[in-house]
Amino acid sequence: MLSPFAYIRAQSLEEAVQHLRTEGARVSAGGSDLLGCLRDEVFACSKMVSIAGLAQLKGVAQLPDGGVRIGALTPIAEVARHPIIAERYRALSQAAASVASPQLRNQGTIGGNICQRPRCWYFRGEFHCLRKGGNTCYAIAGENQYHAILGGDRCYIVHPSDTAPALLALDARVSIAGPRGTRTVPMDEFFVLPSTDITRETVIEPGEIVTEIQLPAPPAGLRSSYRKVRARRSWDFALAGVALALQIDGDRVTGGRVVLSGAAPVPWRSTEAEAVIRGSQLDTVTATRAAEAAMRDARPLMRNAYKVPLFKGLIEEELLAVGA
Ligand SMILES: Cc1cc2nc3c(=O)[nH]c(=O)nc-3n(C[C@H](O)[C@H](O)[C@H](O)COP(=O)(O)OP(=O)(O)OC[C@H]3O[C@@H](n4cnc5c(N)ncnc54)[C@H](O)[C@@H]3O)c2cc1C
Numbered sequence: 001m002l003s004p005f006a007y008i009r010a011q012s013l014e015e016a017v018q019h020l021r022t023e024g025a026r027v028s029a030g031g032s033d034l035l036g037c038l039r040d041e042v043f044a045c046s047k048m049v050s051i052a053g054l055a056q057l058k059g060v061a062q063l064p065d066g067g068v069r070i071g072a073l074t075p076i077a078e079v080a081r082h083p084i085i086a087e088r089y090r091a092l093s094q095a096a097a098s099v100a101s102p103q104l105r106n107q108g109t110i111g112g113n114i115c116q117r118p119r120c121w122y123f124r125g126e127f128h129c130l131r132k133g134g135n136t137c138y139a140i141a142g143e144n145q146y147h148a149i150l151g152g153d154r155c156y157i158v159h160p161s162d163t164a165p166a167l168l169a170l171d172a173r174v175s176i177a178g179p180r181g182t183r184t185v186p187m188d189e190f191f192v193l194p195s196t197d198i199t200r201e202t203v204i205e206p207g208e209i210v211t212e213i214q215l216p217a218p219p220a221g222l223r224s225s226y227r228k229v230r231a232r233r234s235w236d237f238a239l240a241g242v243a244l245a246l247q248i249d250g251d252r253v254t255g256g257r258v259v260l261s262g263a264a265p266v267p268w269r270s271t272e273a274e275a276v277i278r279g280s281q282l283d284t285v286t287a288t289r290a291a292e293a294a295m296r297d298a299r300p301l302m303r304n305a306y307k308v309p310l311f312k313g314l315i316e317e318e319l320l321a322v323g324a
Contacts, residue, residue, distance in 0.1 A: 006047040029112040066217030072111025091224035095166035118157035144301040151264035155194035165259040165267040169245035178208035191266035238262035270294040282323025291315040
């Protein structure tokens with residue numbers, strides 16, 4: 001049973017920002033995550049501000065500098081099948097295609113996907129956990145098989161988005177509109193670890209709206225991919241996932257990023273793995289060393305130690321596949 005709230009269908013971005021000044025107001029894009037949170041009473045909502053009708057926030061467009069702009073309201077399905085994304089930013093296309101089910105990819109937006117709330121069952125359930133203002137992380141001594149092995153600090157959620165790690169690997173930037181105008185934040189600085197602020201997952205302030213995501217022109221020799229392992233093959237969140245965006249010259253990696261999903265409270269950039277592969281050939285020895293390096297700082301909880309070998313195998317296989 002949903003508690004009552006006011007419903008506004010904004011006619012402009014300015015109107016949406018204005019309405020979001022109300023205490024307890026929430027942005028709704030596709031609503032596929034927000035309505036679940038409200039139904040489960042994860043948080044309250046005094047006013048739902050739907051931005052779904054704002055046409056200027058929809059679609060994929062090429063930028064004059066060779067990059068691409070993706071409006072925040074672009075359906076995940078459209079991102080997955082868009083020919084420019086599929087051809088030039090394969091990691092993002094694969095990540096979007098791996099999100100949930102066809103219905104959810106049609107309803108859910110790319111902006112909503114990177115802003116969705118965590119799936120930790122204690123956070124979503126009737127537990128007054130740390131992230132909801134309580135004083136306990138129930139996952140630490142509880143059912144933590146799906147929780148973080150890296151970057152956890154008092155709270156062990158994993159970031160649920162598949163598109164976010166791909167966007168981070170591809171060095172995307174996020175534009176955010178708010179009461180004080182518009183700002184653009186590199187994806188590297190968009191997500192917030194529990195050690196910085198345990199009550200939120202992104203730098204978005206109350207009243208702000210993600211308007212678009214920009215991808216830079218693909219650098220020379222870019223090869224990118226996203227692969228995730230899930231408990232069942234139909235649809236599910238990542239138990240472990242890896243997004244790669246590597247620049248390869250001849251048989252050597254000259255640069256690029258390795259980002260893990262299902263590992264940490266934020267999409268987790270493995271600078272350790274990146275350091276191993278930079279300047280190297282992507283052979284079995286390098287791939288194994290990179291996978292070991294990525295897991296060196298892993299601190300599993302009681303029930304999720306299986307993630308360490310899972311990640312090692314996944315990273316190794318995917319590096320070899322991209323290098324082939
Ligand atoms: C059964 C199920 C399975 C799923 N499986 C996966 C999966 O495998 N991989 C995966 O990545 N996701 C998965 N999801 C999550 C799904 O992808 C998200 O629900 C969807 O992407 C959210 O998009 P939306 O537009 O519906 O967001 P909404 O539900 O409208 O919003 C989600 C959150 O983001 C905020 N928000 C939305 N848009 C903006 C914006 N432009 N600016 C600021 N804040 C905003 C809202 O206030 C809300 O808090 C699954 C969801 C379900 C229900």
